[in-house]
Amino acid sequence: MTDTRKPVESLLTDYDIFEPGFVANPYPGYSEIRESECPIAHTDRYEGSWLPTRYEDVVALAQEYEVFTSRGILVMPPPPGQAEGAYGGVAAPPITSDPPDHHWHRRLILPIFAPQAVAKYEQSTRDLCNALIDEFIDKGTADAAADYAQHIPVRVISNMLGVPLDMEETFTGWVRGVLENMHDLELRKRSRLAIIEYFLAQVEDRKTNPRENDLISELMNTEVEGKKVPIEYVLGVCNLMLVAGIDTTWSAIGSVMWHMAQHPEHRKQLRENDDLWPTAIEELLRVYAPVTMARIVDRDIEFQGCPMKAGDRVLMAFPAANRDPRQFENPDEVILDREHNRHVAFGSGIHRCAGSNLARLEVRVALQTWLKRIPEFELVDPSSVTWAGGQVHGPRSCMVKF
Amino acid sequence: MKVSVDMGSCHGHQMCAIAAPEVFGSDELGNATVLIAGDIPAELEGKARRAEANCPERAIIISE
Ligand code: HEM
Ligand code: SF4
Numbered sequence: 001m002t003d004t005r006k007p008v009e010s011l012l013t014d015y016d017i018f019e020p021g022f023v024a025n026p027y028p029g030y031s032e033i034r035e036s037e038c039p040i041a042h043t044d045r046y047e048g049s050w051l052p053t054r055y056e057d058v059v060a061l062a063q064e065y066e067v068f069t070s071r072g073i074l075v076m077p078p079p080p081g082q083a084e085g086a087y088g089g090v091a092a093p094p095i096t097s098d099p100p101d102h103h104w105h106r107r108l109i110l111p112i113f114a115p116q117a118v119a120k121y122e123q124s125t126r127d128l129c130n131a132l133i134d135e136f137i138d139k140g141t142a143d144a145a146a147d148y149a150q151h152i153p154v155r156v157i158s159n160m161l162g163v164p165l166d167m168e169e170t171f172t173g174w175v176r177g178v179l180e181n182m183h184d185l186e187l188r189k190r191s192r193l194a195i196i197e198y199f200l201a202q203v204e205d206r207k208t209n210p211r212e213n214d215l216i217s218e219l220m221n222t223e224v225e226g227k228k229v230p231i232e233y234v235l236g237v238c239n240l241m242l243v244a245g246i247d248t249t250w251s252a253i254g255s256v257m258w259h260m261a262q263h264p265e266h267r268k269q270l271r272e273n274d275d276l277w278p279t280a281i282e283e284l285l286r287v288y289a290p291v292t293m294a295r296i297v298d299r300d301i302e303f304q305g306c307p308m309k310a311g312d313r314v315l316m317a318f319p320a321a322n323r324d325p326r327q328f329e330n331p332d333e334v335i336l337d338r339e340h341n342r343h344v345a346f347g348s349g350i351h352r353c354a355g356s357n358l359a360r361l362e363v364r365v366a367l368q369t370w371l372k373r374i375p376e377f378e379l380v381d382p383s384s385v386t387w388a389g390g391q392v393h394g395p396r397s398c399m400v401k402f
Numbered sequence: 403m404k405v406s407v408d409m410g411s412c413h414g415h416q417m418c419a420i421a422a423p424e425v426f427g428s429d430e431l432g433n434a435t436v437l438i439a440g441d442i443p444a445e446l447e448g449k450a451r452r453a454e455a456n457c458p459e460r461a462i463i464i465s466e
Binding site for chain 2: 059107110111113114115116278279282339340341342343344346348349350352354356357
């Protein structure tokens with residue numbers, strides 16, 4: 001495909017988060033903006049946005065939820081008419097909610113994701129990682145992104161929701177339709193509707209055939225102030241589980257695999273020292289934070305000297321914040337036992353990733369299981385690795401040999 | 403040395419419990435709990451400081 005976009009004139013005034021070079025490797029660009037006299041860049045592309053790159057600014061934005069609202073959290077505007085169309089009221093609570101509703105939207109799902117609650121998914125996650133490895137271990141080569149990472153979170157989530165595993169490819173297609181092909185408005189709309197319609201049918205089915213112990217049934221039976229929660233909430237949370245829990249985690253696992261393929265010394269350190277794992281996972285999440293979120297400015301305001309207008313979109317580039325040398329020594333280096341690591345891969349403030357404990361577990365188990373079975377491996381060809389970026393950054397194809 | 407958590411700022415990153423599982427735990431919602439009432443044993447002080455240095459919300463308060 002030839003790229004017809006107009007060349008970027010200056011990152012500070014014309015950045016393009018979907019430019020293929022930036023998608024593959026956004027870090028030099030973030031650094032150039034961060035170290036310029038204007039660390040908050042602006043672009044007119046995609047209806048305009050601001051891009052803060054310093055840790056301090058990104059965190060300040062995330063904390064100021066009254067000014068920087070979650071009315072729009074994607075890095076591009078929604079397809080026109082989406083809010084008025086079918087199921088226009090179905091969002092993705094709590095990620096799309098603002099206070100005061102955010103409080104109960106989040107409160108209801110937090111217990112599902114507490115560390116002690118997600119621990120029960122460890123063994124099934126390990127089993128599914130092993131099953132994936134069984135498929136390719138004898139071939140001596142595999143796509144660590146497409147044959148491995150991509151399959152893990154979608155199976156974990158399907159299992160939690162209580163929907164059949166054979167939906168895996170369909171879910172993956174829908175999620176990519178919403179998050180990775182942002183220019184194709186029809187595809188975005190269609191994918192979103194497909195998700196909602198699918199879960200509507202799941203809800204209907206549970207009305208006639210009640211089930212136990214699956215998240216959809218639990219959500220349907222949840223009450224707030226003596227009343228069952230509205231169907232929009234149930235559908236919204238199911239939608240959220242797909243769009244927030246799949247692409248994100250698979251991107252993180254993929255980046256970690258890509259890193260490990262190139263760093264035998266880190267594989268060795270992890271093999272030899274079990275105590276290293278907790279800090280190592282946090283460090284890998286810091287360096288390869290996959291997610292950039294957005295906020296919509298509520299009222300005209302000057303933020304760090306930038307004149308922001310009501311309705312403006314601001315990108316919260318957590319991946320840029322996590323590599324700010326003002327906050328992290330040698331920020332581009334992976335230091336598996338880094339002592340001070342207030343990273344914000346999972347955001348900051350009231351919207352802190354509710355799924356973070358599950359995500360960590362998946363990343364750790366995916367890497368542990370792989371290293372146990374395939375201790376030595378390397379990239380087949382570094383230049384053939386392909387990447388997704390913009391909202392969620394991670395490899396989509398990453399051939400390794402062993 | 404004593405530790406406490408400002409529950410108004412804690413948003414449940416759990417990085418405290420990752421750095422110092424003997425000192426910090428999780429409540430039903432995933433927010434932090436302090437497991438040691440009173441003085442932190444000397445051998446855990448380093449870990450407790452490390453927890454403080456890893457909390458993205460700066461919610462951990464250490465008092466000597
Ligand atoms: C490595 C994987 C993941 C990363 C990097 C990640 C990152 C994030 C970030 C940065 C936010 C903050 C959004 C904002 O400030 O607007 C967020 C929110 C959220 N994430 Fe994740 N996420 C991951 C995996 C997951 C998983 C596996 C789930 C659940 C199955 C999940 C569920 C959520 C939810 C429910 C929220 C919204 C919380 C709220 O608004 O109160 N995430 N995530
Ligand atoms: S790291 Fe900080 S915000 Fe997270 S649970 Fe611990 S005290 Fe709370």
